[in-house]
Amino acid sequence: xxxxxxxxxxxxxxxxxxxxxxxxxxxxxxxxxxxxxxxxxxxxxxxxxxxxxxxxxxxxxxxxxxxxxxxxxxxxxxxxxxxxxxxxxxxxxxxxxxxxxxxxxxxxxxxx
Amino acid sequence: xxxxxxxxxxxxxxxxxxxxxxxxxxxxxxxxxxxxxxxxxxxxxxxxxxxxxxxxxxxxxxxxxxxxxxxxxxxxxxxxxxxxxxxxxxxxxxxxxxxxxxxxxxxxxxxxx
Numbered sequence: 001x002x003x004x005x006x007x008x009x010x011x012x013x014x015x016x017x018x019x020x021x022x023x024x025x026x027x028x029x030x031x032x033x034x035x036x037x038x039x040x041x042x043x044x045x046x047x048x049x050x051x052x053x054x055x056x057x058x059x060x061x062x063x064x065x066x067x068x069x070x071x072x073x074x075x076x077x078x079x080x081x082x083x084x085x086x087x088x089x090x091x092x093x094x095x096x097x098x099x100x101x102x103x104x105x106x107x108x109x110x111x112x
Numbered sequence: 113x114x115x116x117x118x119x120x121x122x123x124x125x126x127x128x129x130x131x132x133x134x135x136x137x138x139x140x141x142x143x144x145x146x147x148x149x150x151x152x153x154x155x156x157x158x159x160x161x162x163x164x165x166x167x168x169x170x171x172x173x174x175x176x177x178x179x180x181x182x183x184x185x186x187x188x189x190x191x192x193x194x195x196x197x198x199x200x201x202x203x204x205x206x207x208x209x210x211x212x213x214x215x216x217x218x219x220x221x222x223x224x225x
Contacts, residue, residue: 034213043116043203043216044155088155095210098143099168102155 003027006089006103014111019076023089023103026070030091030101033065035074038086038105047074047087079110116217118204124223130192133220135204136185143207145214146179146189150200161187194224 006023013019021035032051036044050056053067064073072091076083089103117136125131137144146158159169164181172179176195181187191198201221205214 042218043205044214045216046213049213092210098145098160098207098210099157099171100214104154 003101004103008104010107012109017079019079021074021087021106023072029093032092033072034090036088081110081112084109116204116206116215118217118220122221125194127224128193131194133189133202135187137206141206141208144187145205147203148200196224199223
């Protein structure tokens with residue numbers, strides 16, 4: 001079993017819809033949780049990160065962490081065609097842990 | 113800043129040949145990472161450096177892979193001899209510190225035939 005599980009999708013939604021993405025993990029030592037966005041034929045770019053449980057909002061993006069369930073989510077409100085990309089979750093054990101564990105990524109298409 | 117620069121963008125080589133991938137990190141970033149991405153295994157960390165020193169190479173698949181960082185502005189990942197199962201997209205990333213996130217290059221798409 002992989003440390004981080006992420007449904008690869010693909011996920012297709014109409015413009016303006018809410019996109020819901022999630023990852024589950026097995027290692028309770030993970031404390032920091034990140035979401036990266038990867039456009040086709042580009043490298044991943046950091047969207048946001050959260051520490052421990054709770055919510056964090058950044059514009060149209062909201063990240064949620066539920067450590068008790070070992071479950072994290074990313075919500076994209078008012079989705080746009082420019083949000084079409086692959087979204088990868090990543091986790092680490094501490095702020096000194098540079099060996100991020102990545103999910104497989106979920107491919108999202110927002111239809112105009 | 114031009115970001116993390118990788119070369120070449122694409123590489124097609126025959127099995128058994130030596131392959132060298134190159135990376136120029138963002139100036140001032142102390143950390144450099146080499147990742148490999150495949151459909152089957154996703155994004156895997158191969159090795160990372162801090163201040164030009166290799167810190168963790170436990171992800172390097174086997175002795176055919178080697179990485180160097182002779183100075184703060186240049187790193188190479190070498191595969192010798194290459195095999196078809198090495199076909200993947202290889203990313204270089206750099207960072208000024210954990211909280212700043214990683215900046216990835218656009219990758220080198222390697223095909224070994």
